[in-house]
Amino acid sequence: MKIIHSPAETAPAPMAESPGTKSHRAYTQIRADILSCTHLPGTKLNIAGLAADMDVSLGAVREALSMLQSEALVVSEPQRGYTVSPVSPKELADITEARIAIEALCLRTSIERGDLAWESRLVAAWHRLSRLSQTEAGRDQHLSDVWSRAHADFHAELVGACGNDWLLRMRAMLYEQSERYRRMSVSVPQQNATRDVPAEHKAIFDAVMERDIDRAVAALENHLRKTATIVRSSVAL
């Protein structure tokens, strides 16, 4: 009769939606630290250090880094460890062009194939984002996170009816990369003042709801290109 070999000793807290394995928790945390620029681009990642910080073993960290490599958030040189993927103007330009092309493709098919359920989800995502935009996100950290989440959901929902899993996977990858650049250039009010982001979103949303493919794609492209321009000029690359 083995009593209490303690299933709950490790993590009594629910800890969000982590799939149990320690590798995945490490992955989630390192990923968040990279996206939030706690680990700056180009930094060498010390495996032992990370393992000590989050109280897991080397192997777990190593596996987490492998996962991150698949999203191109870190790069590894054999026998020389892992580093946070560096950033550059060229990279930003490549990502932006690729993203415009692929998102446009996804958006076209999404509008063509989208049914009522999709429209409903899109309306919901739009509603959340537009309400949050009114409350001046950006100052307080929590609100900014919530807005980022809503923004990601809205963009994801736009192409949600595309149906091509491979294109969607690539879109997701590029979105994430763009996010990393965007977050490097937060709090540049003087430039954002000349720009009405909610209006750009509204333009996309309206065109999509009217099923005007070309106008929707044009509005999306405009939105992405403007974002990239702002990011580029505000970040010292």
Add this chain to the structure above:
Amino acid sequence: MKIIHSPAETAPAPMAESPGTKSHRAYTQIRADILSCTHLPGTKLNIAGLAADMDVSLGAVREALSMLQSEALVVSEPQRGYTVSPVSPKELADITEARIAIEALCLRTSIERGDLAWESRLVAAWHRLSRLSQTEAGRDQHLSDVWSRAHADFHAELVGACGNDWLLRMRAMLYEQSERYRRMSVSVPQQNATRDVPAEHKAIFDAVMERDIDRAVAALENHLRKTATIVRSSVAL
């Protein structure tokens, strides 16, 4: 007294271009086995078994599998191990559509930006492929591998001057996935008889050399779509 646990016991031979680490050797081997369908799609991959087969430890295999996951050649369910990525008609269709779109994009910019050095490399790749095609590849295994390599090089060179690393990375991923499907459907002579693959390649090559973008893209699309159709009808998915 530990005798000769030997730094050179494992691989005295140069073993091609493997970057030394055992993880990477394991990665290379498993990858080859998946692409050659030694490990069939959908198969569960036993970590301990693989480790024993190639005489490395669990950790090395685990890391190799992580790398493969980033190329979408294997998928993992937490706590339930790894399986070779399954195949399906839907997947093939998605890959084909995505590939046509992205390769077309890459080809356009490649033709626009390509300089003389690129043209020369392309001519070289074309020459190799066309010579190999004449010798009836397909029967003997080695020749077939050589042809595959030349075919891959030719297609890679077509888009070699594109310049957008992100698009190229995605193209490479999709090419690899297509290869896996293609190799599942080898030796179906009756269908290939009605098709002249070298001529399709020549059509692409000629259009590119004349810098006729639209014709080149159309020829490429035709080539990819025909390949997908053959594969689809010849494989029992």
Add this chain to the structure above:
DNA sequence: TAAGACAAAAATATAGAAAAAAGCGGACCC
């Protein structure tokens, strides 16, 4: 037949050993 416990197998985690690279100090040469 279905529920539950047991046993086997497989996946994940850990700690420490081996190998490789990086950092460092001193000697040697120009």
Add this chain to the structure above:
DNA sequence: GGGTCCGCTTTTTTCTATATTTTTGTCTTA
């Protein structure tokens, strides 16, 4: 006197063997 190269020490990455946890298949029992 200054610069460069060689060896050693230290750090870091990689690997292995073993332990722990989870899942899965089976067999009993009501």
